Amino acid sequence: MLIRKTLQLGTLIGAIFATGYLLADDHEGGGNRSLPIVSNQKWQAECASCHMLYHPGLLPERSWRKLMGGLDKHFGENASLDKATQQEILQFLATNSADHSGSRRSAKIASSIPAKSVPIRVTETAYFQGKHDEISPATWKSQKIGSQSNCIACHSGAEKGNFSEDNVRIPR
Amino acid sequence: MSKAFWLILLMLSTNAHAASPAETLQNYTAQAKQENPTFGTSSSSKGDVFFHATRQHSNGDKVSCATCHTDNPKQNGKTRANKEILPMATSANAQRFTDLAKTEKWFRRNCQDVLERTCTAQEKSDFIAYLLSIK
Numbered sequence: 001m002l003i004r005k006t007l008q009l010g011t012l013i014g015a016i017f018a019t020g021y022l023l024a025d026d027h028e029g030g031g032n033r034s035l036p037i038v039s040n041q042k043w044q045a046e047c048a049s050c051h052m053l054y055h056p057g058l059l060p061e062r063s064w065r066k067l068m069g070g071l072d073k074h075f076g077e078n079a080s081l082d083k084a085t086q087q088e089i090l091q092f093l094a095t096n097s098a099d100h101s102g103s104r105r106s107a108k109i110a111s112s113i114p115a116k117s118v119p120i121r122v123t124e125t126a127y128f129q130g131k132h133d134e135i136s137p138a139t140w141k142s143q144k145i146g147s148q149s150n151c152i153a154c155h156s157g158a159e160k161g162n163f164s165e166d167n168v169r170i171p172r
Numbered sequence: 173m174s175k176a177f178w179l180i181l182l183m184l185s186t187n188a189h190a191a192s193p194a195e196t197l198q199n200y201t202a203q204a205k206q207e208n209p210t211f212g213t214s215s216s217s218k219g220d221v222f223f224h225a226t227r228q229h230s231n232g233d234k235v236s237c238a239t240c241h242t243d244n245p246k247q248n249g250k251t252r253a254n255k256e257i258l259p260m261a262t263s264a265n266a267q268r269f270t271d272l273a274k275t276e277k278w279f280r281r282n283c284q285d286v287l288e289r290t291c292t293a294q295e296k297s298d299f300i301a302y303l304l305s306i307k
Contacts, residue, residue, distance in 0.1 A: 051253035076231070077252065078281040146254060 035103045035161025040092040042085050048159075050079065052152050055161040056096035057106040058122045060113060064093040067120045105163065123148040135170075144171035193262045193269040197300045203293035211294055219302025222295055227287070235286050237299075245303055261306040269300055 035057035047053055056064065068090040072080045081089070098106040112127035113119060122128050132148070140148055151158035154170050191199070197214065204211045224243065226236040240257060241249040246264040249257035259265040269275055283291040291299075 049255070050251040051255055072284075078284040080281060082277075150254060 033103065033105050033164060034157075035106060035163075036096070036101055037160065038092075038096045040089065043089050043092050046081060046085060046089060050077070052150065053159040054122065054151075055159070056093040057098050057101035057103055057161060058109060059097060059119070059125075060099040060110050061094045061097040062118050063113075063120055064090060064097055066118050068093065070120075103161075121149070139170065142171070191270055191272055193300070193304055196269040196272060196275055197297060197304060199272060200293050200297035200300060204297045207293050214294075214297035214301035216298070216301040216305035219298035219300070219305075222299055223302055229286075230288060237282070237286060239286070245306055260303050262304050263306055268303065275300075 035055045038056060043056075044053060059067075067074075068086060071086065072078050080086075094100070098110040101107075109122075109125055109127045112125050112130070119125055128148075139145065145153040151163075154168050155163050156169065157164070157167055201214050204214070223237045223241075223245070226234050226238075229235045240251055241260050245261040246259050248259060251257060258267070260268060262268050279291055279296055283289065
């Protein structure tokens, strides 16, 4: 009786660990899924004064070019910059963009976007949608999340480029 | 006097944008006089009205400065993307209006977003006078 119970418990614990391992696909290959640590003072100061800091590795270069070319109408707001600051930030974003960053997650984002498409929202990419297909509309709209653009609500390391599934905490 | 003290003093004096809030106000008051020779002095009560005035944006929204900065300029505000905005009143935020380029950048953006036009120097000077007057 005791042996049977111990075996059942062991199987249960084993199953839990195996499930966790399989769900956390960040383990595969043990590779560098985290986007590389990047830094630029103007990027941090200007881009994060109104919203969270989006990592350059989340969109390909052509997307950043389009986005930085339309800052006077930036998702309905005027976020225009002086020419020198705009150029410096664009250069930084392009250099570290999804098609140049070298991280596997960036490469997957970039390859999920059709060649002729130039999305300026990370949430439009097939990669993002595939990774979040289990999240219900009610969860997105919950007070602590609010919208799909609020990465840091669940990914506390988002601004540093860490989107590891192990660190996801969906606020309730 | 230590070397560090003089070094800091030198750094402060060579920072082109550094200004006191009162100097920033003076800058806009001088511009307002250039724009309109009959302009007398900045008015904190006009700035108060300007800050709280709500208008209908062409996109259908009702907007005012207070939409993001809240009705009380001593409180933190919030951007539409949910990021905290430090208080506008200088009594609650000593950094406010100490950088001319930054002040001008935000007038350029926010006047477009709220009023769908540029602001006059008179409006800017009244606006700053109001935010400096809050105790």
